[in-house]
Structures are given as structure tokens and as C-alpha cells.
Amino acid sequence: MSQSLSPLSPNSVIESQQTIPDNPVGEFIQETGALTKRLFIQLQRRPSTLIAGIVQPLMWLLLFGALFQYAPEGLLGEGIGYSQFLAPGIIVFTAFSGALNAGLPVMFDREFGFLNRLLVAPLSSRFSIVAASTIYIVSLSFIQTAAIVGLSAFIGAGLPSLAGLGAIALIVFLIVAGVTALSLGLAFALPGHVELIAVIFVTNLPLLFASTALAPLNFMAEFLKAVASVNPLTYAIEPIRYIYINPEWTFNSTVLETSWLNLSFGASLLALLAFDIVILLLIQPIIRRRFA
Amino acid sequence: MTPAVSIENLQKSYGEVVAVKDVTLDVQPGEIFGLLGPNAAGKTTTIRCLCTLTKPDGGRVEVGGVSSIEQPKAARRKLGYVAQEVALDKVLTGRELLQLQASLYHLPKQAAKERIDQLLNLLGLEDYGDQKTGTYSGGLKKRLDLAAGLLHQPEVLVLDEPTVGLDIESRFVVWDFLRKLRDAGTTVLITSHYLEEVDALADRVAIIDQGKVIASGTPNELKDRLGGDRVTLRIREFTPAEEAEKAKAHLSTLDFVREVIVNPAQGNSLNLVVQPQSNPIGPIEQTLSELGLPTFGISQSRPSLDDVYLAATGRTLMDAEMAAAGSRDLKAEKKQAMKGS
Numbered sequence: 001m002s003q004s005l006s007p008l009s010p011n012s013v014i015e016s017q018q019t020i021p022d023n024p025v026g027e028f029i030q031e032t033g034a035l036t037k038r039l040f041i042q043l044q045r046r047p048s049t050l051i052a053g054i055v056q057p058l059m060w061l062l063l064f065g066a067l068f069q070y071a072p073e074g075l076l077g078e079g080i081g082y083s084q085f086l087a088p089g090i091i092v093f094t095a096f097s098g099a100l101n102a103g104l105p106v107m108f109d110r111e112f113g114f115l116n117r118l119l120v121a122p123l124s125s126r127f128s129i130v131a132a133s134t135i136y137i138v139s140l141s142f143i144q145t146a147a148i149v150g151l152s153a154f155i156g157a158g159l160p161s162l163a164g165l166g167a168i169a170l171i172v173f174l175i176v177a178g179v180t181a182l183s184l185g186l187a188f189a190l191p192g193h194v195e196l197i198a199v200i201f202v203t204n205l206p207l208l209f210a211s212t213a214l215a216p217l218n219f220m221a222e223f224l225k226a227v228a229s230v231n232p233l234t235y236a237i238e239p240i241r242y243i244y245i246n247p248e249w250t251f252n253s254t255v256l257e258t259s260w261l262n263l264s265f266g267a268s269l270l271a272l273l274a275f276d277i278v279i280l281l282l283i284q285p286i287i288r289r290r291f292a
Numbered sequence: 293m294t295p296a297v298s299i300e301n302l303q304k305s306y307g308e309v310v311a312v313k314d315v316t317l318d319v320q321p322g323e324i325f326g327l328l329g330p331n332a333a334g335k336t337t338t339i340r341c342l343c344t345l346t347k348p349d350g351g352r353v354e355v356g357g358v359s360s361i362e363q364p365k366a367a368r369r370k371l372g373y374v375a376q377e378v379a380l381d382k383v384l385t386g387r388e389l390l391q392l393q394a395s396l397y398h399l400p401k402q403a404a405k406e407r408i409d410q411l412l413n414l415l416g417l418e419d420y421g422d423q424k425t426g427t428y429s430g431g432l433k434k435r436l437d438l439a440a441g442l443l444h445q446p447e448v449l450v451l452d453e454p455t456v457g458l459d460i461e462s463r464f465v466v467w468d469f470l471r472k473l474r475d476a477g478t479t480v481l482i483t484s485h486y487l488e489e490v491d492a493l494a495d496r497v498a499i500i501d502q503g504k505v506i507a508s509g510t511p512n513e514l515k516d517r518l519g520g521d522r523v524t525l526r527i528r529e530f531t532p533a534e535e536a537e538k539a540k541a542h543l544s545t546l547d548f549v550r551e552v553i554v555n556p557a558q559g560n561s562l563n564l565v566v567q568p569q570s571n572p573i574g575p576i577e578q579t580l581s582e583l584g585l586p587t588f589g590i591s592q593s594r595p596s597l598d599d600v601y602l603a604a605t606g607r608t609l610m611d612a613e614m615a616a617a618g619s620r621d622l623k624a625e626k627k628q629a630m631k632g633s
Contacts, residue, residue, distance in 0.1 A: 002375075006476035006477070007407075007410045007411070007414060007445075007476075008442070008472055008476035008477075009445065009446065009476045009477045009478060010446060010447040010448075010478050011445035011446075012446050027398045029398055030395050030398055031395055033395065034391070034392050034395030034396065035392070035396075037392070038381065038384065038392055039383060039387075041383065041388060041396055042381070042383050042384075045424075046383060054360055057395070076446060107585075110375075111378050113375055113377050113379035114379040114380075114381060116345060116373075116375055116379065116397075117375075117393070117440070118377060118396060119344070120343050120344065120345060120368055120371065120373040121368060121393070121396035121397055122365045122366075122368035122369045122396075122397065123365075123396060124398075126461070138580070213535045273519050
């Protein structure tokens, strides 16, 4: 049996007696943890994306704030400064952009063949690849959100209560989860990173301008109003904005009022949840086909 | 005994392009099996079907009796896969990459740690384990990739073109290691378009051409089946064609000579197929001197695997390679490979 002692022998020689019990949940946690750890090691050794991801929204905040410094008072509502109005828009937009880029590392893994390393492994479920990316992007978004909330408080937008911060975290999570899923779906569906970057380009800023991030609905042309009122970003921005402007908020508070739409806080959360579900249903077949 | 790998009537097309027409082969446990063929012969596609990266259009693919198509997860546990292009995360250290790999194969933490140290030592990587893989040379990358493929002690290690792009020294390191692996009981399946690699390494060979297996057996069997030794004769460094033809006419009459071919690509040298165990050099030289011709060089050899390939396809591996290189759309192939299905 000298053969069975060699570290180069197949495990069937050594372990034929002991059967390893199947533990799909434990395995899923193990592989998701390892894949997430890889992303964080990358972040730690190449922190430039994180630094840029924090600096950029802070610059948005300062520059846009300065751009509308002398906007007529009362335009946005009684006693509401532009920085207070803007902070929620920048929080959501930053989370959205980050999530939209979530597919890029996966696309590069596909192109460099690293994904094959994962696909030949006996993963409990290949959705651990998706789960790891989502955990990573959600964590990054929380760090960015914290930075924006901090700077906004510093420049006079005020600081929401603990419950408010919790609600902001939930909303950021909802928008990030859906958009991350969308981006990952694209990373598996599109032929290469050039196409993915093209999609990111044509989606990113247009969705920002077609939302209530920078200006309220009643500033907009009619067609843009229509677009903005179905834009998921609007449904994330408005409840956060409500938290910033009204310390007293409930799920029944009306966060957006138009002639055709009366959106409550709770309803916008439901809308975001619905958005997530629709995206998941859309990408499910793509990812299943790739992973089959 | 259940074969380590059993492939039967495998078929796979990518759109219009037929990558694998009909491949059937069995790999026995504990042998090194070589899949030899020119580029674009269907080797990599066969491997991709085996390793569950691609779904075949038809046929049966099994690893140790487990179907890669019906039970992909169980098959993956039995397989280690070392791709042609080493894909490492250059930001991770070698050890971190192996830790990631260990988790993907669900090794317990302590066992993984021991196993990683063991493999780093075995592959001479102990000094490099804590350096980022981005700093590695080609040979080191390949060795780390080998370690990654072996982490879970697979029954079958599959290597796609294991030494393409490696320097000679790294190549011998890899060869030596694969032999040790085989001797320890692990089945090794390699693809290669290097004749000498398969000749030196493989216990058994399947030669694959245009998506079909055209010959299989041990390298010696294949050569013996072909029969006859080879004599390469150069009358002058550059022999005039009429001299070569004249020599050919006379040499063909010798009773131990089966065939004479004039090869214009090599200065009209003469390639002779002679009966094995005959002693042809003396009589050939004598015939030449009777004709008043000199001998620039003469050598006798056993048939090579290239001769086997030549006999089966009517072209040398090198010619096939050149033809394939001209007609291949590498970009489209890469796209197909990325799509996976």
C-alpha cells in the first residue's frame, strides 16, 4: 500500500472507505465565502477603484451643489437647500453606477479563462459566483453611501435618524441587488467586455438625467416626466429624499406627488422589490443556460 | 476494470463548424494517455466535453464510470483540469489561489492547508507561494496551475497542451512530474501537437485528425504496425533532381527497399522505407558509388509518430499545422469557447 501514501495518488485510493457527507448549504457558504474573499483581496491590493468610487460622488456633491448655489429660494420647497435635495440623488446614483459595473470583473474572468477554473469545480451551485459578486458590490455601495451621508451632513444636508439610515441602507440594497443582477446577466449574455462597457455607457448617465436625482419632476419636460416616473432610480431617490427632508416619516408618507401618481414610501419600496424580481426572472434563463 | 475515461462516438459542432466528428477512446486507470493531432483537430473540444465545459451534441463521455453529461458534478470531483492558457488571478499569491481552489472543491480548512504546503513543495514552489502570481515566469505559472489541478487529488488529471510556450527546462520539469503522478496511480490525459512530447510521455496514444480518431495504441504498436525502418539519404547537400531520380531508379531495385520518395522540400533528399532489421546503409552506399555518386549524409531510424500520421492522412503533422493555421478563425473560436455551449 505504499502507493496510497503518495501525495500524488488519487484520493480514491486513500479515501475509498470514508464517504464525505453531502452538505450543499455548507458547501455553498464555503465557495461563496472564498469567491467573495478573492474580490476583497483584489480591492485591498488595488484600492484605486474604491478610492475613485468615493471621491467621485463627493465631487458630484460639491460641484452640483455649487452649480445651483444661487438657485431661487423656495424652488424645491420650503426651507430645502439644494445640497439636501441632491444628497439622496448622489447616494442612489453612486450605488447604481457601482452595481452597473458589477459584471465587468466576471466578464474579464470569462475572457481570461479564469471562469473555467470555477466552472470545472464541483460547485454546490454556480449561483455562488453571482452571490459573491453581489455581496461584494453591496458592501462597496454601503461604504460609498456612508461617505456621501457623512459629507452631506458636513455641508449642511443634515443627518437622518438611525431608523432613517437603516431605511436608506435597505433602499440602497434593493437598487444594488437588481442592477447587479442585471449587469451579471449581461456579463454572461454579451460577447465581450467592449460590448458590456458600451451598454454601461449608454445606460449610466441617461438614467441619471431621466430620474429625479438632480431636479424634481416639475422641472422636467412632459416626456421626461413620464420617463422619470417609471425609472427605478426615482423610486429609490424619492423615499431617501423624504427621509432627509422629513424627520417624521412612515411607510404611508407620500414621497412623490404628481397629477397621475401618488407614491407612498411603502409603495416605492415595493416597486423596487418588484424591479428586483423582474430582473431576476429575466436573467435567470441566461445564467441557467450558461451554467447548465 | 472501469476505464478512467471512456468516450464513445463524441460529436460536437459550433454552428456550421464541426469540431468533433466522431471520437471514441478509452483511457485506462494509471496510464498517461496522449491525444495527438494538429491544431484544430478537435482535441480541445473533446477535453472541454469531458471536463463539463461544453455539452456535446451526441455520444457518451464518462470519467471513472460517471457520465460528464448526466452527473456533471460527480464527474467534476473526479477530474483535475489544467487548461492550455494558464488563467491565474495576478493579484493573488500562489497560496491564495490554491486556497480559493481548495474552497471550490470543498476541502476542509486544515486538510487544505496541509495539502497546499505539500504541493508547493512537490512542485518546487515553496519560495514563491507568497508572491503574487503576476510576478511568476511561464514555468512557475504552469507549475502552480498543476498544483491547483491536483489539490483535490483527482482520479484523472486532464492537461490541454501542457508544455506549449514553455522553455525546455520547464518542459522537462512538467514531463518528469507527470510521470511521477502516473507512477503514484493518477491517470493522466494530455493533448498535444508535439510528436516528441507524446512519444516521450504517453503510454498510449490516440491520433486525432479533423474531428476523428484515425489511429490508437501504444506509440510502439503504431510504429510497428506501419512497418519498415526509414532511411534518409542526401547525395549532395543540394542534389540535382536528375541525380536524385537516377539514384531512386537504382535503389528501388534493391530487394530490401520497399519505397523511395524524393523530397524536393529538403534539397531532393531521398526517403526510403526499408524492411526492418535489414542493414541497409552499406548496400545503399555501394549502389551509389557504383553510379559514381557521393554520399553527403545517410541515417536510419524507426518510423516516428509523424510517419504514422503521414500514413493515415497523407500529410505530415507539420503540413496539417500550416494548413490549419491558414484556415483558422481564432477570434471566432475564442468567442465560441467563451460562450461555452
